[in-house]
Amino acid sequence: MTDLLTPAVAFEGVSKSFDNRAVLQEVSFAIAPGESLCIMGRSGIGKTVSLKLMIGLIKPDRGSIRIRGENIVGMNEDKLSITRRQMGFLFQSGALFDSFTLNDNLRLPLERFTTKSKGEIDSLIQKRLDDVGLGKDRHKMPADLSGGMRKRAGLARALILDPCILLVDEPSSGLDRVTAGEIDALLVSIKEAKKTTMVIITHDPFGARRVGDRIAVIDQGRLLAIGTAGDLERSESALVRALISEKE
């Protein structure tokens, strides 16, 4: 059972290592329903791992991960499958299925997990693509899209099942500031319209301030700081202040 007091996502003492290299150590935080948390940190310190842990693509060595109150660690595949359907994941590169058109990329989860008719599916796909400005590109292959368009298509696919939690991996990577700003604006509009809980990995302090209600900074596997941009500007850690600074 979930309510407004139950965190949408909660890490409790989560640790994860690969080949004896600790990526996350005893990390704990909670994200309220409808809140957006941006996770920042230097490259290669396990930010993407955090997202993959949240959706159960990898399992932690220790600790629990609660999605809307339910611990997904050790959850059986059937229950995990149901939990995952409450979540959307925008991968860093978009991760569109390259042998499918945009239409088929969005159609696949709808056909698998809903009882909608063909007409309903068609109109929902069109609406989602219109939402991200790709309504006219429905029958294009991913290879025919620019980097920004792929991100937007990936976002449309991540939102196709109306998830209540959206996980976003580096929405601005590889994009110019204008295009990155367009993606940020899309995320803000989704958050405001649907009250979607968001966890966003980013290196972009502009985007983090714009989209995130709070910002978390991870370094050397540990949660260094978490709070609003204003809180973090007053942090004693120079790294935290540097990461969220808008100065180049």
Next chain:
Amino acid sequence: MTYDPIRQFKGYLDFAGKVGLFAVRAARRAVVPPFEGVMIWRGIEEVGWKSLPLVLASGFALGVVLTLHTRSSLVRFGAEAMIPTFQAVAFFNEIGPLVVGLLVAGRVGAGIGASLADMRVTEQIDAIEAFSIDSFKLFVVPRIIACVVSLPILTVFMDIAGLLGGYMAEQSHSHLSASLYLSRAFSLINWADFIPPTLKTSVFGLIIGVISCYFGYTTNEGSAGVGRASTNSVVLSSLLIILADVTLVKLIFFFFPDTAS
């Protein structure tokens, strides 16, 4: 670093075990719904339809070359009338099945290995798993089934193209009619010369599908792994096809003794 043959042998056994388990997993997932008909059809299109021009061209050229070679030998013994028969027996029993296996291992094995590895590297497999869709069932099982189904069909086309090439070469020398060529070609051929060798290519398809999917699906080496998966798929599939062929020919002789005489 010293060479340790025992350790290397254990490594081979470990690899063989992993590939075996991969094949068993594919077999078990293949009989559980949903059956991914659309993906299987796409696979057949990729493996079968797109390989057809290569198979037809190769079969035709091999047919011509084989006839040119056999003609020069058989003419010496006054046995040129046997050229069509020799051509048919050679193509149906061995050349067609084996060449199709090796051609498809090169074209499709490399493609499957590279495309699955690329899907792993570009997080497409993670993306499908994030939707709780079984990526193994969606991307691996249909490709293996497509290989198993497509190879016998391609072999039939290879045999036809080989006979056509042989006929064209023979016709240019002796002006033999098509009906006489065909009647001579099939004079010593019975179903046992055609069905078992053609169906054995399903085993070749299984080898190509399992090996190339294994290398592609399990890669974890980033973009370098894509090239490695592609190369390893072709090399190992080709080697195993040749080795499997020896066993399968012996089995065919055992179950269909007439084909050995």
